Structure formats: structure tokens, C-alpha cells
Amino acid sequence: AVVSTQSTGVKGLEILNVFKLDPDYAENEAKYALIKNEILGSDSEDDADDDDDDEDDDEDDEEGSNAMEITDATGSNMQAIRRTIYLTIQSSLTFEECIHKLGKLQFKQGQEKILVELIIECCSQERSYNKFYGLLGERYCRLKKEYIPMFVEVFQDQFEQIHRLETTKLRNVACCYAHMLYTDALPWTVFS
Numbered sequence: 107a108v109v110s111t112q113s114t115g116v117k118g119l120e121i122l123n124v125f126k127l128d129p130d131y132a133e134n135e136a137k138y139a140l141i142k143n144e145i146l147g148s149d150s151e152d153d154a155d156d157d158d159d160d161e162d163d164d165e166d167d168e169e170g171s172n173a174m175e176i177t178d179a180t181g182s183n184m185q186a187i188r189r190t191i192y193l194t195i196q197s198s199l200t201f202e203e204c205i206h207k208l209g210k211l212q213f214k215q216g217q218e219k220i221l222v223e224l225i226i227e228c229c230s231q232e233r234s235y236n237k238f239y240g241l242l243g244e245r246y247c248r249l250k251k252e253y254i255p256m257f258v259e260v261f262q263d264q265f266e267q268i269h270r271l272e273t274t275k276l277r278n279v280a281c282c283y284a285h286m287l288y289t290d291a292l293p294w295t296v297f298s
Contacts, residue, residue: 187217191224201241222256226264229282230275240285247291257286258296
């Protein structure tokens with residue numbers, strides 16, 4: 107049951123609402139620390155020392171936070187990256203602009219494959235083939251050679267699941283990879 111102070115007639119002491127300066131603050135804090143140590147034990151001694159060194163405490167917190175790495179098991183970080191890449195691709199007018207915008211994003215190790223998958227996925231979602239995606243894939247393969255194995259791996263995954271794709275998606279993905287094969291951005295060994 108909730109009891110209000112107004113209904114029970116409880117009145118507060120107004121003197122407690124006024125700040126009074128304690129001229130013996132340091133002495134009183136030292137006395138409090140001694141009593142606290144007696145009651146709580148030696149663990150609180152560190153706390154008393156830390157009160158004097160606020161700057162050291164801040165540095166320790168920063169070092170502690172750097173040492174502990176938090177992993178996101180929900181996948182929300184990956185969803186945010188996918189959303190950012192997708193919006194960047196869709197908002198770009200030319201493939202050069204898209205590469206420039208995507209180049210500003212800082213990908214962590216292993217996130218480059220998400221970019222490759224999204225290029226192919228965005229290509230497959232178009233109503234008809236857009237040369238933009240073929241040029242985008244070609245440029246990434248030419249700029250950074252580490253993208254070639256990723257495009258090959260995504261190609262092999264697409265090729266294994268080709269029977270599941272609709273006709274327009276199949277045509278768009280095939281045209282995108284045909285462009286990259288024709289321009290020698292991808293090696294012809296992807297078929298082996």
C-alpha cells in the first residue's frame with residue numbers, strides 16, 4: 107500500500123533542506139573513513155584512497171574499459187552495418203560516388219563480405235539489370251585484391267542456390283557476374 111506524507115500528517119523538518127558549510131569537512135571525512143573501515147573491513151580502505159585521487163580513478167576506469175571487450179550476440183551491429191551499406195548504395199547516383207562513400211566507412215575485419223553480399227543482393231532486387239552493380243563489383247575487385255575471393259565465394263553460394271531464385275533475380279545476378287567476368291575483374295576459375 108502506498109502511503110503519502112500529506113494524508114498521514116507527516117511533516118518534514120525544513121532545517122534539513124538547508125545546506126550548511128562544514129568547516130571541519132576533511133576531519134569529519136577521515137573519521138567517517140575510519141568508522142567505515144572498522145565496520146566494513148579492509149576493502150573500503152581502497153575507496154578512501156580513491157576519493158583523494160579522482161584523476162587516477164578516471165584513468166583506471168578508462169584502462170579497465172579498454173581491457174574489457176563486449177561482444178554483441180544479438181547481431182544488431184551487423185544489422186546496422188547492413189542498413190548503412192544498403193542506404194549508401196541506394197542513395198548514390200554513380201558507382202564512383204558509391205565507392206567513395208563506402209570507402210569512408212571503416213569496416214572491421216570480416217565485415218567486407220557483408221558489403222559483397224549486399225552488392226549482389228541489391229543487384230538481384232532491381233526490376234532489370236543495372237550496370238551500376240557490375241561496375242561497383244568490378245571496381246572493388248580492382249582496387250583491393252582481397253575482395254576477389256569474397257566475390258568468388260558469394261558467386262559459388264549463388265550458383266549452388268540458383269534454382270531458388272526468381273527469373274528476374276537470376277538474370278540480374280547472372281548479368282552482374284557476367285560483367286565482372288568479361289572485364290576480368292573475377293578469374294574464370296570461379297566455375298571450377
